[in-house]
Amino acid sequence: MKSKQRKNLFRVVLLAGTAISLFFVPWILVKAWILPLPDSVQAQVDEAISHGFDGMIVYVDQAGKPPEFYTGGWKDRDARIPAEPDSLFKIASISKLYVAVSIAKLVKAECLSLDNTVADYFPELVGKLPYAEQITVRMLVQHRSGIPNFTSNPAFWQNEQENGKHALDFALSMPTSFAPGEGYEYSNTNYLLLRQLIKNIVGYDHFQFIKEEILIPLKLTNTFGSIQDVDLDDVMSGYYVGIPDDFKENENGMLATAEDVGRFIRALNDGSVFDEGEQAIYSSIYVYEHGGLVPGYQSLAEYHKDIDTVVVQFINTTDFEGYEWNLSEITINRIVKILKQRQ
Secondary structure, three states, X not given: OOHHHHHHHHHHHOOOXXXXXXXXXXXXXXXXXXXXXXXXXHHHHHHHHHOOOOEEEEEEEEOOOOOEEEEEEEEXXXXXXXXXXXXXXXXXXXXXXXXXXXXXXXXXXXXXOOOOEHHHHOHHHOOOOOOOOOOEHHHHHOOOOOOOOHHHXXXXXXXXXXXXXXXXXXXXXXXXXXXXOOOOOOOHHHHHHHHHHHHHHHOOOHHHHHHHHHHHHHOOOOEEOOHHHOOHHHEOOOEEOOEOOOOOOOOOOOEEOHHHHHHHHHHHHHOOOOOOOHHHHHHOOOOOOEEEEEOOEEEXXXXXXXXXXXXXXXXXXXXXXXXXXXHHHHHXXXXXXXXXXXX
């Protein structure tokens, strides 16, 4: 992407949440909500593509049945390559689940304590990060630290790829959101610190720890830590409404197939990702499903206990207003309704 285009895009991103987006609901969302429910998941995927998504992958794992895969639209819009169920996808904040599991494992192994503070593990931040002596690891995991989200700093998006290399600086330049433990604010900075904490504790990269403790035991061979670790031809393209570029080459952290994410979500919820004593720790600190969003890529990974079913939805279209995210939530909710009806 040209530098000027990138700057213009992320200036527009900052307009999300304005009065217009708060009070104006586009007809496409209303239409997607009120349309009669299709009789199959594939029909719902096709309907979602007709609403304007470039491409979709849906993975369904119902207990006692073989996994199901559904696709629609494009893997690569320009090359006219249809969506493929085994494409790699940037899972963004779904990766927080893997990090939280890693923290639970290290706590059980008595390598770290949830009640120790940022000052204990990052003494270099004392005097730089307000409340460093009071913010605990538990607060980081639960987004109750009050440390601002570096992606909420407008300056970060002026050159997101370069600024991501020193993202903490963008958080430290912002005012504290609240005193530790006194509120909740989803903050990517919390997990930036947790990933570094894992590296500091084990002595090597946090993703290598995830690979050793989670991926290899679960035989998840299609999950990777970086765009640098994969063949770009295996990655689903990512698109941003109003921008012609493909965001595939950007570095945005972990990638995985829908099946690998689905199998991880199943293991997370049935407890098989944990060794003895780890699940109780995890349950006290974090959630069992998640979504992910980076430019060009949005994902949802859910477990529905009432039908014992995992649903993973990948969509390679995002926008600055958040309408595409709202549409994706409507879509997965309708997919779940279809699955419940066919029980």
